[in-house]
Amino acid sequence: MANNQMNEKERARTATAEENVYAGVYHVLLVGMYISTALFALGIIRAMMHPEFYPLTASWVRDHYHWSLVLHGLVTFDPMTLMMVATLLLILTPVVRVIVSIHAFAVDHDYKFVVVTSIVLLVMILTCLLGLMGLH
Template sequence: MQSDEQKTNTEMAQVEKIIGLILQIGVLISAIIIGVGLLLLLFTGQSGYPGQTFPTHFGAILSGIVQFKPFAIMMLGLFCLILTPVLRVVVSIYAFAKEHDRLYVVITSIVLVILVFAMVLGYLDI
């Protein structure tokens, strides 16, 4: 039988692999979405928006995606790219909780709150 320490090390190795996979998949999905938007921009020759404007709020991005606007699709890809490390922080909280490392759960949770707070402030243009 494995000792508790060996089980923890095995679980942590699995969590680290999952975190690496999340980062790789997040970047790949983001690149694909941005690539689709770029191809659409090259084929249509139009961004879907007048002048030098582009969507900055999630509602405008979703509305633009429904209308197949290239800049909106590229912004969705950027949004996914930004969310990838945030998802990594969430998985890290789980990993530290699984390890019963309360200090790092608290620190990582504070980091997550700061990230979410910054995103909300950015969304509200504050």
């Protein structure tokens, strides 16, 4: 009987714990989707209002990776900057989702999955490092 009660409690705890992970993941996905969609839509409308010539070269794109240029672009509603920030947000959504999951698994004392999910985050960090080292 006591054993059964323990099991019930354990099951209830696991159930609420899993709910935390699900709820966290769901909210991250929704917020990321809404903000980036809004920015993309604004960028497309702005681009259609002022058709411009854009060179399709990698170096031209990379020339725009400066905080001051991004801030200036956001203030002036520059279509390319708006879509660049939307793209960044979109890329960051899964990254944040992974971080939220690690936190939720840690809160639930599910350490095996803290490790599993951390490996995924490590691969992402490694990717950033390779990109910074100029692997392109």
